[in-house]
Amino acid sequence: MLHHNSVTIADIQAAQKRLFGVANRTPVLTSRTINDRTNSQVFFKCENFQRTGSFKFRGAYNALVQLSPTQQKTGVITHSSGNHAQAIALAGKLLNIPTTIVMPDDAPAVKQIATRGYGAEIILYNRQTTNREELAQNLASDRHLTLIPPYDYPHVIAGQGTTALELIQEVEQLDLVLVCCGGGGLLSGCAIATKALLPNCKIIGVEPALADDATRSFHTKVLHTVTNPDTIADGARTPSLGQITFPLVLQYVDDMVTVSEEAIVRTMFFLWERLKIVVEPTGVLAATALLEDIVIAPGAKIGVIISGGNVDLAQAGRLFHQF
Secondary structure (H helix, E strand, O other), X not given: OXXXXXXXXXXXXXXXXXXXXXXXXXXXXXXXXXXXXXXXXXXXXXXXXXXXXXXXXXXXXXXXXXXXXXXXXXXXXXEOOOHXXXXXXXXXXXXXXXXXXXXXXOOOHHHHHHHHHOOOEEEEEOOOOOOHHHHXXXXXXXXXXXXXXXXXXXXXXXXXXHHHHHXXXXXXXXXXXXXXXXXOHHHHHHHHHHHHHOOOOEEEEEEEHHHOHHHHHHHHOOOXXXXXXXXXXXXXXXXXXXXXXXXXXXXXXXXXXXXXXXXXXXXXXXXXXXXXXXXXXXXXXXXXHHHOOXXXXXXXXXEEEEOEOOOOHHHHHXXXXXX
């Protein structure tokens, strides 16, 4: 296991320099309705406006730009259900690095199409019968590719941490930051950045109740796993926190909470309607904890990371049918 200082604020600040002029500096949105409803000041950091539609581009580019010339020439491989796949594919295209993506055959068509559109080679597998990590590892050694995991990789974590770094640079003072959690790359990166700049600010990670492995791991201090959880938040279907992210989450995060599937859909609808933004189910996890009163902090300045907006619009229409 890596030492818990495997990623530092200096790494995140260096990542920000690498991303300057390449990644979008995403907007911070506010809503009087939401401030009134929560009795606090809420700042939404909107990574749905990031390149490829999610924060994942930050970590992917930061990882690929630091590879050796030889590694860049032979190319990289990763496994992802979508957002990390698209991020690696675009970063590879920008840096002229060949990319191969191992994707489940049931990944949303829009994510497969977008990933191919950036020039990646896609290798599909069946979730029920194949271990994606093993498949990617075997392909990596057969083809001499560098494996860039979706979250358990220091350069990826440092890149994701620039999300909170930017938010704090813009709003300066925060009492609480809410971040969604899948494999913990975004959560640990944002927690490191926040604690370095605002030591008294609390960090809370949010997971779907159906995929609560990180929450159980956090509270028991023992790594828990889930197998193919059936949550609509596809970015949080990760089996567990990683060897690197688990100790970082334990060290820097103050609490972990979970939200129901129904609450995710309600919040998604509310943000589409009130903020006029397209957000995917995983993207609203942090906002859900606040808007459903799972986290209550009256009078506080609260940062909420909206992680992405890659949603199949037809699927969203079906989800919203009840409204």
